Amino acid sequence: MTSRVGLRLLGILLIALAAIQMAFHPVEFVGRLPNFVAPALRMNLGLDLQGGSMLVLEGQDTPTVKATPDAVEAAMRVIERRIDQLGVVEPTIQRQGTNRIIVELPGIDDPDRAIRLIGKTALLEFVDTGTQPMPKGARWSADDKTVTLPGPPPQPQGQPAAPRTISFTKKVILTGADLESAQANINQGGAPGELYVVGFKFRGKAAKTFEDYTAANVGKFLTIVLDSEVITSPVIRDRITGGSGQISGGFESIEEARDLAVLLRGGALPIPVEIVEQRTVGPQLGRDSIEASLRASWVAVIAVILFMLLYFGLFGLLADLALGLYLVVLLALLSALGATLTLPGIAGLVLSIGMAVDANVIIFERIKDELRAGKNLRAAIGAGWNRAMTAILDSNVTTLLAGAVLFLLGSGPIRGFAVTLSIGVAVSMFSAIMVTRAFVDAAAAAGLGPQLARLAGRNGR
Amino acid sequence: MTPRLWDVIGARKWGYALSVLLIVPGVIALIMNAAGGRGALNWGIDFTGGDLLQLKLERPFTVGQIRAVVDQYATGESVIQKAEQEVFIRTRPLKTQARSDLLAALRRDLGTVRVLREETVGPKIGRELRNIAILAVVIGLALQVLYISYRFKSIRYALTADAALVHDLLVVTGIFALTRMEVNSTFVAVLLTVVGYSINDTIVVYDRIRENLALRTREPFDRLVNRSLLETLARSLTTGLSAIFAIAAVYVFGGVTIRDFAFGLMAGIVTGSYSSIFNASALLVDWHLRSERRAGRSQQGNASPPAAAEPQEPALGSASPSPRGASPSARRRRSRRR
Numbered sequence: 001m002t003s004r005v006g007l008r009l010l011g012i013l014l015i016a017l018a019a020i021q022m023a024f025h026p027v028e029f030v031g032r033l034p035n036f037v038a039p040a041l042r043m044n045l046g047l048d049l050q051g052g053s054m055l056v057l058e059g060q061d062t063p064t065v066k067a068t069p070d071a072v073e074a075a076m077r078v079i080e081r082r083i084d085q086l087g088v089v090e091p092t093i094q095r096q097g098t099n100r101i102i103v104e105l106p107g108i109d110d111p112d113r114a115i116r117l118i119g120k121t122a123l124l125e126f127v128d129t130g131t132q133p134m135p136k137g138a139r140w141s142a143d144d145k146t147v148t149l150p151g152p153p154p155q156p157q158g159q160p161a162a163p164r165t166i167s168f169t170k171k172v173i174l175t176g177a178d179l180e181s182a183q184a185n186i187n188q189g190g191a192p193g194e195l196y197v198v199g200f201k202f203r204g205k206a207a208k209t210f211e212d213y214t215a216a217n218v219g220k221f222l223t224i225v226l227d228s229e230v231i232t233s234p235v236i237r238d239r240i241t242g243g244s245g246q247i248s249g250g251f252e253s254i255e256e257a258r259d260l261a262v263l264l265r266g267g268a269l270p271i272p273v274e275i276v277e278q279r280t281v282g283p284q285l286g287r288d289s290i291e292a293s294l295r296a297s298w299v300a301v302i303a304v305i306l307f308m309l310l311y312f313g314l315f316g317l318l319a320d321l322a323l324g325l326y327l328v329v330l331l332a333l334l335s336a337l338g339a340t341l342t343l344p345g346i347a348g349l350v351l352s353i354g355m356a357v358d359a360n361v362i363i364f365e366r367i368k369d370e371l372r373a374g375k376n377l378r379a380a381i382g383a384g385w386n387r388a389m390t391a392i393l394d395s396n397v398t399t400l401l402a403g404a405v406l407f408l409l410g411s412g413p414i415r416g417f418a419v420t421l422s423i424g425v426a427v428s429m430f431s432a433i434m435v436t437r438a439f440v441d442a443a444a445a446a447g448l449g450p451q452l453a454r455l456a457g458r459n460g461r
Numbered sequence: 462m463t464p465r466l467w468d469v470i471g472a473r474k475w476g477y478a479l480s481v482l483l484i485v486p487g488v489i490a491l492i493m494n495a496a497g498g499r500g501a502l503n504w505g506i507d508f509t510g511g512d513l514l515q516l517k518l519e520r521p522f523t524v525g526q527i528r529a530v531v532d533q534y535a536t537g538e539s540v541i542q543k544a545e546q547e548v549f550i551r552t553r554p555l556k557t558q559a560r561s562d563l564l565a566a567l568r569r570d571l572g573t574v575r576v577l578r579e580e581t582v583g584p585k586i587g588r589e590l591r592n593i594a595i596l597a598v599v600i601g602l603a604l605q606v607l608y609i610s611y612r613f614k615s616i617r618y619a620l621t622a623d624a625a626l627v628h629d630l631l632v633v634t635g636i637f638a639l640t641r642m643e644v645n646s647t648f649v650a651v652l653l654t655v656v657g658y659s660i661n662d663t664i665v666v667y668d669r670i671r672e673n674l675a676l677r678t679r680e681p682f683d684r685l686v687n688r689s690l691l692e693t694l695a696r697s698l699t700t701g702l703s704a705i706f707a708i709a710a711v712y713v714f715g716g717v718t719i720r721d722f723a724f725g726l727m728a729g730i731v732t733g734s735y736s737s738i739f740n741a742s743a744l745l746v747d748w749h750l751r752s753e754r755r756a757g758r759s760q761q762g763n764a765s766p767p768a769a770a771e772p773q774e775p776a777l778g779s780a781s782p783s784p785r786g787a788s789p790s791a792r793r794r795r796s797r798r799r
Binding site: 048056058111112115116274275276277278279280281282284285288289292293295296297299300303304307308311343344347348350351353354355357358361362365368369387390391394395396397398399401402403404405406409410414417418421 | 515517557560561575576577578579580581582583585586593596597600601604605608609612646647649650653654656657658660661662664665668669671672692693695696699700702703704705706707708709710711713714715716718719722723726
């Protein structure tokens with residue numbers, strides 16, 4: 001019996017060590033040599049804790065293209081290229097359902113810029129408008145047949161002029177897909193509004209098309225259109241060879257020109273997307289939340305430990321030991337599963353600390369009953385565990401059912417909460433059934449029987 | 462031993478009365494809110510769609526100052542809440558441009574403004590999240606009914622446990638209606654956790670009832686339930702207290718962002734513990750006594766058990782609604798099993 005108790009304690013010790021290693025990585029192996037490093041919790045933090053933005057984009061049907069899963073996949077690749085240009089560390093892009101894309105951008109400081117960059121279709125078109133220059137801001141209709149011209153600037157007095165719509169079919173010569181490269185430049189000595197430009201270069205075949213077209217249309221207007229809106233409409237002065245050119249669209253800053261270059265390099269989205277959900281947490285709030293929840297966790301752990309100790313005496317101490325192990329194993333599992341810790345997730349964790357003692361409490365109260373009924377300690381401990389099993393099992397399975405539903409239907413932080421709560425419940429069952437039992441048996445074997453037996457007397461009703 | 466004074470089941474009418482007392486104000490608040498055109502609950506942008514800004518200001522400010530600025534940029538009704546130096550602004554969906562203009566205006570009028578959080582939820586997503594939330598609660602409840610019916614071989618246990626659950630959900634929802642705390646997707650997490658906790662609590666009591674029934678003592682059903690309740694009472698209180706200690710720490714130290722969530726959980730744990738003692742088991746007894754009376758009336762004593770869960774069939778006749786305390790013989794039989 002004693003040796004079996006020793007074996008169980010040894011097993012628990014091994015589990016504890018493995019869990020500590022998994023959760024905190026205090027030992028790193030360089031080659032074969034163990035290297036001790038400062039233990040730190042390795043855990044993915046949700047955007048609500050580390051700060052950052054989450055965007056949900058929805059692909060929109062157009063008259064010509066439907067937002068099929070294929071089109072959405074293609075859009076995701078474009079968005080990925082654009083995000084790479086933003087310099088975000090570890091962005092994630094995933095599809096949700098048939099036509100949604102979830103983008104997570106940890107740690108970005110200017111979400112509005114990201115939104116502008118990611119949400120733009122960025123379809124660049126070089127349009128032949130013949131002898132007709134188009135004012136900046138003119139818009140083609142969805143069927144490409146009519147153009148809405150912006151009204152002249154509002155006069156100090158009188159009605160603002162209504163926008164005019166004219167019939168003008170869009171004749172596209174080349175598109176952004178024909179570009180080989182694009183970058184922002186500063187046009188030294190350029191007129192105001194033409195200081196910042198985007199230089200571009202066409203691919204081989206498109207460069208030839210461009211050259212032929214410009215040669216044949218000297219003196220006419222080549223209008224450059226982005227997402228159906230005119231950026232600029234320069235006159236063709238001469239044949240343009242080599243496929244290079246530049247867009248001076250009245251950019252107000254180098255950033256604006258740079259953003260357009262980023263969009264052109266990444267390519268156009270095959271379908272337009274709409275931002276249907278956007279959540280951003282500033283880095284400050286993230287830090288505050290981590291700090292606050294850490295403090296809350298400590299207080300909770302200490303409160304529960306003291307409570308158990310005062311209420312159950314030696315049994316409580318053993319349960320506290322098991323609780324410590326419970327926490328380490330829980331963190332290890334979350335870390336190993338790559339779970340993402342969110343703010344509600346931490347709250348779930350803390351709540352699970354409070355509830356983790358439940359199984360212990362059920363068992364200890366059971367042992368009290370058995371002791372009062374006159375059983376000896378060993379029999380009472382055995383009966384306590386056996387009788388408590390069904391209650392522990394049934395009560396926890398029902399909680400797990402709620403957790404599973406939250407996990408399947410929830411998203412983001414709620415899902416994080418479901419994960420920590422469910423794993424917490426499962427580990428707490430293991431902890432009470434296996435670990436506390438081993439500790440209690442060990443205490444009994446070590447001759448602490450009388451101290452244990454006091455359980456029934458001291459707090460007996 | 463368990464004092465016979467504590468006749469929880471005998472006093473169950475008081476328990477029901479207190480429950481009604483807890484639920485009615487919340488329900489009235491729900492109705493009044495709805496009638497007042499404010500929405501029965503203070504729906505957050507998760508469910509309505511819209512914009513949320515959580516800002517931190519350095520200079521002292523009033524809600525009125527903020528509102529004056531917000532109303533220039535946001536259409537429709539905006540909700541503005543102040544918590545120390547932080548302010549929560551909820552508006553109808555704003556264009557990206559309007560949002561940055563609003564921030565610029567706030568900075569101009571009120572000094573340094575730090576953006577702690579900003580969220581935009583499209584109205585379509587809002588509807589979806591709301592449907593999912595309702596679905597989650599319904600499916601969660603349904604799964605639990607199925608599981609309990611299976612484990613306890615009787616739908617009575619499942620339905621009375623669920624009645625206690627609905628009670629808890631009503632109490633928590635009522636508190637959110639009364640205080641007008643924001644109802645968002647974390648509220649759904651609160652509800653489902655409360656569901657999980659409350660059912661957990663109820664099951665522990667039911668498990669003891671199941672176990673005591675299996676011993677086939679001739680104790681009347683209501684006495685047996687009362688005894689089971691008292692036997693598990695210490696555990697119910699200990700676990701409830703322990704969970705409340707833990708979540709109270711989150712409430713006090715966890716920061717403004719998580720405070721409503723922690724508060725909802727605390728309220729849920731309190732009512733969850735209460736309802737499993739005073740509602741679930743009490744309803745079980747009432748249901749039993751009713752079907753017993755009906756069986757007694759139709760078959761005059763030679764009754765068969767109304768459901769598989771009540772094996773103490775010979776005791777049926779003696780379990781009139783009145784007995785106070787178990788008969789001496791019942792108590793002797795009980796001690797014999799030990």
